[in-house]
Structure formats: structure tokens, C-alpha cells
Amino acid sequence: KQEVTQIPAALSVPEGENLVLNCSFTDSAIYNLQWFRQDPGKGLTSLLLIQSSQREQTSGRLNASLDKSSGRSTLYIAASQPGDSATYLCAVNLQETSGSRLTFGEGTQLTVNP
Amino acid sequence: AAGVIQSPRHLIKEKRETATLKCYPIPRHDTVYWYQQGPGQDPQFLISFYEKMQSDKGSIPDRFSAQQFSDYHSELNMSSLELGDSALYFCASTQVGWQTQYFGPGTRLLVL
Numbered sequence: 606k607q608e609v610t611q612i613p614a615a616l617s618v619p620e621g622e623n624l625v626l627n628c629s630f631t632d633s634a635i636y637n638l639q640w641f642r643q644d645p646g647k648g649l650t651s652l653l654l655i656q657s658s659q660r661e662q663t664s665g666r667l668n669a670s671l672d673k674s675s676g677r678s679t680l681y682i683a684a685s686q687p688g689d690s691a692t693y694l695c696a697v698n699l700q701e702t703s704g705s706r707l708t709f710g711e712g713t714q715l716t717v718n719p
Numbered sequence: 720a721a722g723v724i725q726s727p728r729h730l731i732k733e734k735r736e737t738a739t740l741k742c743y744p745i746p747r748h749d750t751v752y753w754y755q756q757g758p759g760q761d762p763q764f765l766i767s768f769y770e771k772m773q774s775d776k777g778s779i780p781d782r783f784s785a786q787q788f789s790d791y792h793s794e795l796n797m798s799s800l801e802l803g804d805s806a807l808y809f810c811a812s813t814q815v816g817w818q819t820q821y822f823g824p825g826t827r828l829l830v831l
Contacts, residue, residue, distance in 0.1 A: 636818075647824065694761060696762075706764035
């Protein structure tokens with residue numbers, strides 16, 4: 606059974622810092638990995654998707670990397686802002702077939718202090 | 720851009736009642752997923768449909784059923800509600816050939 610772990614569970618940083626969120630998964634045979642952002646009581650916003658054949662993806666101040674063989678992904682946030690405060694979730698998809706599930710980690714709750 | 724629509728956004732029910740949650744995927748998306756997120760927990764996969772056929776099934780209780788209709792919208796039917804069913808229920812959608820799952824805002828269900 607695929608298990609996804611995120612470290613740390615919570616992180617508090619001052620504005621402007623660069624930071625790294627970690628995600629690890631037990632079954633390296635993933636099809637893709639997706640990073641999401643969730644604000645309290647809200648839905649999930651997709652940030653980045655990395656296919657199993659890719660090493661990294663970038664979107665603005667966000668960079669996600671994937672090391673499939675070691676079962677790890679990182680989300681790098683550059684020059685953090687208070688608006689980045691949210692819970693960040695990683696999720697893995699094991700199969701290529703349409704409708705295959707995402708398995709989520711428990712998330713990292715990020716607070717960026719002004 | 721159009722997003723996934725879920726209704727209702729909030730729902731309060733009594734124990735043993737039934738509830739129906741609706742999901743309208745992004746236009747041209749043919750695959751829908753249902754997830755349940757309990758308080759302080761990560762989303763747990765319930766069930767998914769592709770082209771109106773069940774595609775994958777997770778930890779969905781037997782009291783729950785779901786289907787996808789010809790217009791691709793989906794409904795999650797929940798019967799004999801229990802206190803533990805109180806959660807945020809998300810629907811997500813994708814289009815075949817595209818991998819990113821796009822999530823709706825969720826339906827917050829409270830069972831009293």
C-alpha cells in the first residue's frame with residue numbers, strides 16, 4: 606500500500622525566506638506526483654504536476670523536484686510571502702489509467718510571518 | 720476559466736438521514752473523483768468514474784453510492800448517515816490524456 610509522508614508537519618518562517626517542503630512515498634512506481642495548496646476550510650488548488658519521467662517543474666516562485674528512485678519530492682518556494690501561508694499537500698498517482706486515485710500526504714502547514 | 724462546481728456547499732443532516740452531493744466537472748472533462756477529508760486529515764479517495772463507468776474504488780462505505788450521468792456530472796448518495804461522516808467532500812475532474820486533477824470547493828457535511 607502506498608504511503609505518503611510530508612515533513613515537516615508545520616513550518617513558520619519570516620517573510621522573504623526561501624524554503625523547502627519534503628514529500629516521501631513508499632512505492633517508487635508512481636505515474637505522477639502533484640503538489641496542492643489548501644487554505645483553511647477551502648478546496649485544493651493544484652500547483653504543480655510532475656510526471657514520473659520528469660525531474661522537476663517550475664511555476665513562478667515554485668519549483669518541484671522528483672527523485673522517483675529514492676521516493677522523494679521537494680517543493681521549493683522562493684522569497685516567501687505572507688500570502689503563501691496555507692497547507693501544502695503532495696499526492697501521488699500510481700497508475701496511468703483514467704480515474705486512478707491520488708494518495709495524499711498529511712500536508713505541511715506553512716505560516717509566513719510579515 | 721470554468722472550475723469544478725459542487726452543490727450544496729454546506730449541508731446539515733441528522734443521524735440516519737440521507738444526503739446527495741452533486742458535482743459538475745469542468746467542461747469537456749470526462750472523469751470525476753470523490754474524496755473525503757475529515758477534520759485535520761488528508762483527503763481520502765472514495766470512488767471515481769470515467770465515461771460513466773466506475774474506474775477506481777477506495778474506502779467508500781457500503782452506505783454510500785455514486786454514479787456519473789450522461790452529461791458527466793456525478794452524484795454521491797449517502798444513506799444512514801453517521802456522526803463520523805461529517806467531513807469535507809471534494810469532487811475533482813480530469814480530461815482523458817491530461818493528468819492534473821482539478822478540485823472543486825467541496826461540500827461541508829455536518830451530521831448531528
